[in-house]
Amino acid sequence: MEFKDYYQTLGVARDASADDIKHAYRRLARKYHPDLNKGAEAEARFKEVGEAYEVLKDPEKRAAYDDVGKRWQPGGGQPPPGWDSGYEFRGGDADFGGFGAEHSDFFEALFGRARAQAQRRAPPRAQDHHAKVMIDLADAYRGASRSIRLQVPALDAHGRVVLSERTLDVAIPVGVREGQHLRLAGQGALGLDGGPAGDLYLEIVFRPHARYRVDGRDVFVELPVAPWEAALGAGIDVPLPDGSAVQLSVPAGSGAGRKLRLKGKGIPGKTPGDLYVQLQVVVPAPGDEPQRQAWRDLARMHRDFDPRADQGGT
């Protein structure tokens, strides 16, 4: 197990005052809070900062931590004998629903009992649990079943909190959108004292897609077309996220970037979304002489055409 330098995590000196610690925490919490910073590392950083603050803001925990720190063998990696016993804590409110819910092994070993005690005071009504589930856009079109593995805190025979793994097979309903929540009645925490079980809420996150972009129930895609398709009009098969295709009629004289709407072909639902197709004109590299000649002929036939007519000047 590695020693966690909570002072370093918060960037404060070992003799920092309670105020210094609070200020450092608030600054870092604002910087890394997952609601404010969607970066990949932010959540992990925020958890470290939260854990450090949880220990250093509490004089009793801080004293215990300092004591362990003094006795820890530098580089040895071995905790001093009896390092995780003898500290009694009242324990804060256990909350497994938030970002600050998970602690490091180091913290667990040192303060694990605080959580167990807090749990014992939990109200008889079982807690509702929250988790995120990542799905593909295609799943929102077709519906899907997803196996979801959850780490569920439970009390063992000694009243200590242990994490056990639970697998649920969930039917993802057709038409679900990013950021929505699925409620699974009765799948939250087990009821204490025979009370009813809590509910489980799953927040939907879409796996990013290389081609499709989603905004609410509307879906956006770019469609490459040949210059003659854009100029003369064409019927083109547009692939939908669910693997099917729909024919789009590209009107003659369409410019690059033109946005065409396929009504009702976005994410399905009572009010289905629309699929917006943006044309991308792809120009073939002129190859052999006859092909180059064809472009020259085209230019000759369009002497009056000035693509920069609206740019001012010449």
Place this chain on the structure above:
Amino acid sequence: MTQAKLSLLQCQVVEEELPMSLPELCRACNADAALVQQLVEHGVLEPQGATPQLWVFAGASLRRTRVALRLLRDLELNLPGAALAVDLLDEIARLQRMLQGLQRE
């Protein structure tokens, strides 16, 4: 193999099908009623209904409540600060979606 299919769990989409009462919202967010009432007073949540007993929260209230609670707890904000932050976060999300759209034009 077939057991997994038999036990496939059905669920409801909160934002579409589940308007919630005050006790239901409190339970879903592990929050106490007094705090949720304060969120209403500060305009974070706008339930239908004249009194707390009659309040009906739209499904989207779940997310706003949870964000507000996290900000209150994790950033040690006060209620007006958290209310402002929740509104600004929604506004930022709206503008980011708009920007994404514009960048593709």
